[in-house]
Amino acid sequence: MKELGSSYFEYRKHKTDFKTEVIAGVTTFLTMAYIMFLNPVILADGGFDFGGVFTATILSIAVACFIMGFYGKTWPIGLAPGMGLNAFVAYGVCLGMGHTPAEALGAVLVAGILFVIISLTPIRAWIINSIPKSLKLGIGAGIGLFLAIIGLEIMGVVADHPVTLVTLGNLKSPIVLLGALAFVVMCVLEKLEVKGNIIIGIIVFSAIAWIFGLAEFKGVVGSIPPMTHLFQFDLGAALSASMATVVFTLFFVDFFDTAGTLTSVANVSGKIDSKGRVKDIEKAMLADSVGTVAGALMGTSTVTSYVESGAGVKAGGRTGMTSIVIGLLFLACLFFAPLATSLPKEIDGAALIYVAVLFVRNIVDIEWDDIAEAAPAVLAMIAMPLTYS
Template structure:
């Protein structure tokens, strides 16, 4: 039945290849099960509740992508970057509760869903300059890096310089540093699942040496503390407009960029540069975000790590279904998740930040009018500790540069609109 539904023969694949591809992609993104609860718990979320929500949201989104997307071998789960924005920006920084933050995720997901069903999808994707997209992505990476260093203990607060070197004499901090280096080495050696391997190996060293406490491997599934607790009252208020916009914007363009990247690897781009069936994939992604907010986690998005499975031969939605099944099998691993030292989890966060930053090579560096706003986004996000502020400053500067240099022709109305909204958000 599955062979007929996914038409393996037409796509030149088979069940075994799809299973191998799905498992490969799962290994490359399994770290989210541990990192997402860790990050959101810093914003007041319940660790166990987010652990369960993360797995269920990932599995559900993968199943939707598999059965509806059908030709997309994509893995989905709560995305890195926006989870940190929710925890450190919205909850800790702005003082909103987890329920109010989840309300904003729900609204952003609904906006994404509606736009995915209309021609606005293509207009928005084509409206934002490539350099700005890349700069915002790199800024999110640097934002993750500064959080990751803090979690690792590599940096510490300082009353004068604001940040300084942490206690590198601490054995657990050193283990985190070695874990980070090991992830890079494994990547260089093309070992699949380098992040999860690094986390588990160095966590075992910490447990055996007595540096960290081991709570077990399997146990009861944690209750879904945040199930259907999202609060829409704050999300629909004027003060949350920029938050909702940021959640939508980053999720939308992260998804579009990921799908385009995977499509290139999978041969889903036609001679005119159009991506086949992208509307099905984006719709599946947006439904995943809405469902995730109901389950109790941040925006669900497509993972660029899906390219690993595509390289293993994955060509249909069966790959996504295998990824979803793998996530579900991990529901009982909550004790293991609580046993992982945060310093080693932080190392994984710093590693992921590199994946965000490395695309700056494609920014138009020869045109300072394009590169300067991108750099502003990169610098402002970590230094203001806010993705939304960094985005606002980038769009405002881009609009002012175009206006001042007399090059307003060809600038999309979306740029002016976002710049105005950004100015209002900063002013209030």
């Protein structure tokens, strides 16, 4: 594998080597490993089978990373079901609009196919440049606030109220307080530049909950859960007029999230040419879009490029071998389903709130002095959490 990688990925040309690529892959894996635990939790709330989503999540990550590695071979990118998009599918499409998981997966599939088609045409560049930067940032922040309110509800910090819609939950509950402490520790670990701060926080504080009897420990390894949603999509419903906005939303967010992630990674890895264009971006976007199609077929929400890939790039990752290492590491986690079901939802909620912070902090780049830029961004931000969509 080492020799194959050296010739196929051209390590010398990209000033890297096999060892560096492996270290980069491990680094990115640690920063995004939380998704294999959070994605099943979120989609299960929308009526999906927890075990089936757990398996689909890991397999879709592996397939998408392998495609990115072998086809987009100059991109050290990790891909997985996107946070925000999974929440939209579970809480917006399934719970809010009353669609079944099969209908939701059909919409994800159609959006993925649309992404594939556009990635193969010159329209791609036109779309990327047509949306104002501030609106893109506002949409990203809105997704973050949407995740935050879901995380607070999962934690038990807020609860339903018939008059005010939401109210404070039971803040005296030991497990709620433990979740709050987990969130604080995740933030502190990032400040200390500790890699894998989210997964460390989830595992450590879940262990504390198990030790003190605040949550049930069901084991670490077990059999691989069956893929209950494999090929279980309703394409007819997805192509109906009532699902048009859902398909557009899934495509829109995935497309611009991917473009933004690839651009940020390109800046770090030196993939911007003298004219400001990103080298080989068409290959990376096509690999990303095919990953979404594969994920929908397996039974999970939209697969997208992860901004956490920047951690691996900073560790020296420069080629698709980094992506392949990420995929292999996730495959090794297929047997951890009992561990995933043992994690207290309050700790999962803390991780979700932390991820929300990562989404929201980019609002610093909005042009606040220009009302034409600021107003649409703010409206996008506040509409998502308040409309729960």
